[in-house]
Amino acid sequence: MPAFVRRPLPQAVLAGLLLALAFPGGPGIWPLLAVALVPLIAVIRQESGRRAFLLGLATGLVHFLILLYWIVIVLGHYGGLPWYLAVPALVLLALYMALYVGGFAAGARLLLLALPAPAALWLLPALWVGLDWLRGWLFSGFPWMDPGYALAGMPAMIQTADLFGHHGLTYLLVLVNTLLALLLCEVRETGRKPLTLAGPVVAVLALAAVYSTVRWHQVERLMAGADRMTVGVVQGNIDQNLKWSPDNQEKTVNTYIAQTASLFAGGDGEGRPVLVVWPETALPFYPANSMFVEDLQRMNTRFDMALLTGAPWYEVIDAEEKDFDFYNSAMLLAPTGQLLDRYSKSHLVPFGEYVPLKPLFPFLAPLVEAVGDFSPGVIDKPMIWQRAKIGVLICFESIFPEIAAKWVQNGANVLVNLTNDAWYGKSSAPYHSLAMTILRSVETRRSTVRSANTGISGIIDPLGRPVLQSGLFVPWAAAGEVALLDGETPWMRGGRFFAPLCGLAAALAVAILAVRGRRQQME
Structure with a gap:
């Protein structure tokens, strides 16, 4: 040497x-x-x-x-x-x-x-x-x-x-x-x-x-003896540079609706999903102010399905002072279009979804100006649809083991990760994000449904095996069964x-x- x-x-x-x-x-x-x-x-x-x-x-x-x-x-x-x-x-x-x-x-x-x-x-x-x-x-x-x-x-x-x-x-x-x-x-x-x-x-x-x-x-x-549910996963592949353009909203919604419809092309067979998952901020607008919400309601009713999708959300603090709290949220919509539940991301990305000490870092404001500074939400009870008790991980919440653990402690029998990895481009980061999500499944012994705007989307079983997996930067939609497991692992109890x-x-x-x-x- x-x-x-x-x-x-x-x-x-x-x-x-x-x-x-x-x-x-x-x-x-x-x-x-x-x-x-x-x-x-x-x-x-x-x-x-x-x-x-x-x-x-x-x-x-x-x-x-x-x-x-x-x-x-x-x-x-x-x-x-x-x-x-x-x-x-x-x-x-x-x-x-x-x-x-x-x-x-x-x-x-x-x-x-x-x-x-x-x-x-x-x-x-x-x-x-x-x-x-x-x-x-x-x-x-x-x-x-x-x-x-x-x-x-x-x-x-x-x-x-x-x-x-x-x-x-x-x-x-x-x-x-x-x-x-x-x-x-x-x-x-x-x-x-x-x-x-x-x-x-x-x-x-x-x-x-x-x-x-x-x-x-x-x-x-x-897994063989567990309740199972067929879930559809949609990857819209929406260009990040166009995602937040008001002129592109209708096209974005129609893209997701068309991909969702492809999941039901086989008619009323056993593979028909009862829940469809769209990515983080798949709806690039505030639902309360948008006419496109009616399109979602018609879609849900037509296919008799529930929809779990990401969307920005806001709450009015003081209308006269124009004081609002903004959230990066996930919404669960019933087949009737009714809002069943909502979770807002609790662990925000510093310099991505809010700028800490903003006066010291004004040049980083463009990273959050598209949607504004977000406020953190709170992890509470899982979202419930039929037999599924859903713990939602939005974006990089999937890299924090304790967030998945808290959902499972609160009763979740399946995890859903909504993310938009378009920010990373065609880099190694989406593969890193997937790897960390896989470990959440094994640690908690929960199936994880992952919907990413540009990939990598799919379904991960409680053994950490990808049951379905998309490519990067391609439109994609697929459906698969997820096992709904209960109970806590040794890691949950003290590990x-x-x-x-x-x-x-x-x-x-x-x-x-x-x-x-x-x-x-x-x-």
Whole structure:
């Protein structure tokens, strides 16, 4: 190996590249997840704490610049920002995300130096998972594509997510990386037999495989005996540049009605959907003010179906003062056209659906000017249609496990994700969004119906398998059966605390070792 490659910085950069290559939407070489962090973990032991942090920062920066490149598309093409502002915004976001990898590297170095290898082996994954959890919570959270999500395309490998969530998958991946790094370094330096370190890890992986196999068959039996409902999914493929144009509203509504009608072309057969789902803000107008609502009522009555669709909504606070609250909502309409229920998105996108500290960021106003600043809604009881109790995830709410968990705790037996991923263009982001939605199905053991304006739409079963799946930027409509499962998974009952407990354990260990090291230096 050339001397240059053996230097710390190239190894840190290599780790970032390997991570990025493993994720869906790009090369998607998921086996790289088992080795991607090995170069970083192997090199930080010989470095100071400061240099370890900087090396981790380099790994994270490379990884997130590649992973999040689509931010430039969102800000530039759709947000109207010039490239010389959009690119620095990407760099700043990637740098923020990379801080957590830097923190991991600094903490991991201390654990590796101060603890026996068998102890460090189990604490390094806990540290990574704890930092991932923190990133998903701090500043409203941005838990975009933690490593465990990259396994979403391999259903057989993600079944333990109903125990410890996607964080549990990440833990196992970092555990394997740590083991390999220690085998490269520890065995070479001390002569310790590989079985001492590898044996317990192999045992844990074997237990995970056995659990996954058993659980797979259990869930299949539950699905076979569950109530089922035929649901139609429509992907309008409406151009984002035309979506909010008043002149295009009639064409948009007619497009969705025509695609919905195609679901009923077979007559009164068994495959006839009783519920049809349209995407987030499929109605690009406020329903209370639009004449096109009558078209929806006629459609529902004609096909004897309920419609769940996204639409903006407003409530009057003070008419004289022109004070209104605006919402990004989902509406459930009965076959008669009656509004049965409405849910408004509770976790809004910062700088996408509202601008925090707007006086400090006036140049980001174009991102929300089409529909105005939204107010958050509240998660309450699921929407009910026939036997379905529906928990709605609007847009990037699907990347937050706790939102899906709250719906299920409130009684939901099916999840519906309405989204508009047209913002991302033909990038990797829609594949990322789908991967995270798949994990919500496995964690909660609920079917998920996903309707996206430009894709990727479909139906995901409680095992995380796509039953139906559309392409990107194509009009599409299909119907399929969803299993309506009840009950709570182990993850729901307590496994959700796995990630914060990992973070707490790792933070305590790092803090104790840091204090002990400081005292030894003073003595």
